[in-house]
Amino acid sequence: METGAVKANGVEFGYLAEGPPDGPLALCLHGFPDSAHTWRHLMPELAADGYRAVAPFMRGYAPTGVPEDGAYQGGALAADAVALHEALGGRDDAVIIGHDWGALATYGAAAFAPERWHRVVTLAVPPVAVMLSAFFTYDQLKRSFYIFLFQTPLAEAAFGRAFVEGLWRDWSPGYQDVDGEVERVMDCLATPENVAAAIGYYRAMFDPDRHAPRYAAEQAAAGKVGERPVLYLHGQDDGCLGADAVMPDGGPAGVLAHLPPGSAAESIADAGHFLHLERPDVVAARIRAWLRA
Template identity: 65%
Template sequence: MEMGTVTANGVDFAYLTMGEGPLALCLHGFPDTAHTWRHLMPELAERGYRAVAPFMRGYAPTSIPADGAYESGALVADACALHEALGGDGDAVLIGHDWGAFPVYGATAFAPRRWRRAVAMAIPPVEATLTAFLDYEQLRRSFYIFLFQTGLAEAAASQEGFIAGLWRDWSPGYDASRDVELARQSLGEPANLAAAIGYYRAMLGTVPLTGRYAAEQAAAGGDVPILYLHGVRDGCLGVELAKEAPDFLPPGSRAHHVPDAGHFLHLERPREVNDLVLEWLA
């Protein structure tokens, strides 16, 4: 696996890559890094794809975005700009987990001709979660989202054990020690941690949207088929939030619940998840 850099949408992206062929753009979430795709990327390369996993905006060694934008529309613009900068064409596929799932939904709607198929993991379409998200158990799981709207966010998230605790709660029984260390390296500087928290502040409107990405922010629907995967034991977003996901996916899409897997299902059950993804892309 090689490391590269590319400038797209005004951000200097660092990325991991392997293989040759149509672009398979793999987007990570929080608190995670591009290394989260270490099981899937080699198999994408074997199937004839150029697998590329960028460190998302603000996650070192990618640069802090000069425009200070962290709304989902900015992530959509990033995905489309990366597609262009990396030489993608209409055979490209888009894969995203957690925050990386937001641009899967948005970019396939905003620029559908760029993508042949897509995969989203662990975050269903927002429309599918509007009522279930108000459930007490889900509110309890989502404490960190509300913490991140406050001035205590950076101090709390930088404490020893905070990131490890999220991984432990979200993927019970999974040994996340390597992933936690990689996340600490990526978010170790205050500016990078503030950037990662900025995604959540933009989501709930604690900071105003920049307005630069209004069209990308509003993009919805589309006709690119999406495979949606959710772990049955997800401790971040309960599987009940995913039950209505098929109703809000494009025609020809599919949803699948992965047994004995939590939030980081692609790391916990790589063989099963890889098979589902590769079969879908084929």
């Protein structure tokens, strides 16, 4: 797998890449607490279909730089995705795939600049409207304790390897390679500045108007239903955002009501929050079929 770097939206992004340089861009965006390595199973599959799969390390996650503007709200992440499409030579046949925070960036980028993306895939975090309604159930509030912790001055002191490992084990209880994943995450968050950036994503949830003048249009798009159909996948055993909250009736109707016409939603059995790592063959097959359709 190749490594590289590119300047986009004022940030120097490190990335992993695989596939022919002239192939359609497949931009793969990771979440928290994770890294671009999370796509290492999917990227060869995309490359086999002719895509130029590129997985950037998100803003603030080394080797990507910590952004000078200090912005981490959904609008900034969407702006990054659009800028990366431009910087990486994307065309109108590009596709965008996002997990967790990468999913939120994907919704925003696809709604803000639909002409740039042929197909859209999101994992583990549903559209904002669904997430907000799911968030306030009692069980989900317990799962989301870390979000409230991250609003306090205790966040940086609590954050460390043991904390990250605990999240991974809670969120994907059946996954067997937690130690390896945590090692990759801690490499990306090795400095106080990187840790502050990762926590900054969550603090921006409660202060979305910060930096609003620069990212106002992207921020507005992030909360809208776009026009490009979306494939949404969610692990049935997700311990971060429970399937019981996202799909309370066991079906996709609630999610599909907040996605563009022609979208699809499916829960993946025997998988938690990091479903693309836990069941890589199943997830890759679903994504590849969606991109070919």
